Amino acid sequence: MSVTVFGSINMDIVMRVDRLPKAGETVAASSLQHLPGGKGSNQAVASAHFGASTRMIGAVGSDEFGTAMRDFLAETGVDIAGVDRLAGPTGLAHVFVSDEGENQIVIVAGANGDVAAPAGWTAFGEGRAVALAQLEVPVAATAAFLAQARNGGAITILNTAPALTIPDAMLDDADLLILNETELAFFLGTAPPEGRVAAADAARRLLRRTDQWVVVTLGGAGIVAVAHGDEIAVAAPRVPVVDTTGAGDTFCGVLAAGLSEGLAMAAALRLACTAASLSVQRVGAAASMPVRAEVDAAMTVAIA
Secondary structure, three states: OEEEEEOOOEEEEEEEEOOOOOOOOOOOEEEEEEEEEOHHHHHHHHHHHHOOEEEEEEEEOOOHHHHHHHHHHHHHOOEEEEEEEOOOOOEEEEEEEEOOOOEEEEEEOHHHHHOOOOOOOOOOOOOOEEEEEOOOOOHHHHHHHHHHHHHOOOEEEEEOOOOOOOOHHHHHHOOEEEEEHHHHHHHHOOOOOOOHHHHHHHHHOOOOOOOOEEEEEOHHHOEEEEEOOEEEEEOOOOOOOOOOOOHHHHHHHHHHHHHHOOOOHHHHHHHHHHHHHHHOOOOOOHHHOOOHHHHHHHHHHHHO
């Protein structure tokens, strides 16, 4: 099983606050940490932790954060041959996390703004190949990556975060679209759907092909996934929430890894939801992501 992730690599500057600030308000932080982040990097770590052979394609800067991020990804087991070192700063994310576990994030692109698509798709590892991308690097480069991967026979996944205007071809080239309720509303030009049934109905409007899936993450309510003539709903396990940062990335990375292993969609979705529920019980993004043994153990407890 192999997963190739194309996307952003950031250093997260994480500050804990009693509550998230309102517009124009200043609040005091109780702590500050530098933690590995970036949606692309996070999803690659989640995939590697789950056990998939994982390759990262992206860029870091020439600063100390770039060195730290390359070292971190390599130590996690991610192949970093496709991570370029560019002149200038590494991407940064300023993350505020409240005592309730909710967050606000502001991103500085840095090297992520200059990421280019690889020259062409090449197979990586053995077995089923999965290509996973997000929208924190240039849209044109992401579109080229997805097109190359699909033409090369990979299962293609697009996590449409952050929500941006993108070419229709990108939606066509994704075998799976993963988005939350706010992102779903952005692409449909509607108010966010309320509840699983409304989310499923709205998601069907994004289906472009008969063999495509649209997966909507619903936070504490779990997920709903739709295809032509099919629907899967998975409830989120009830757990104490410490920090939601990186939960969506954990879901995406583990889903990609599960599909690369050959799991059916329903089984892969259940594993991904379980992994995300484990991540919210810890602080940080990549630092909170569970390993395969933890996910399997949690699944066993849930079944029991």
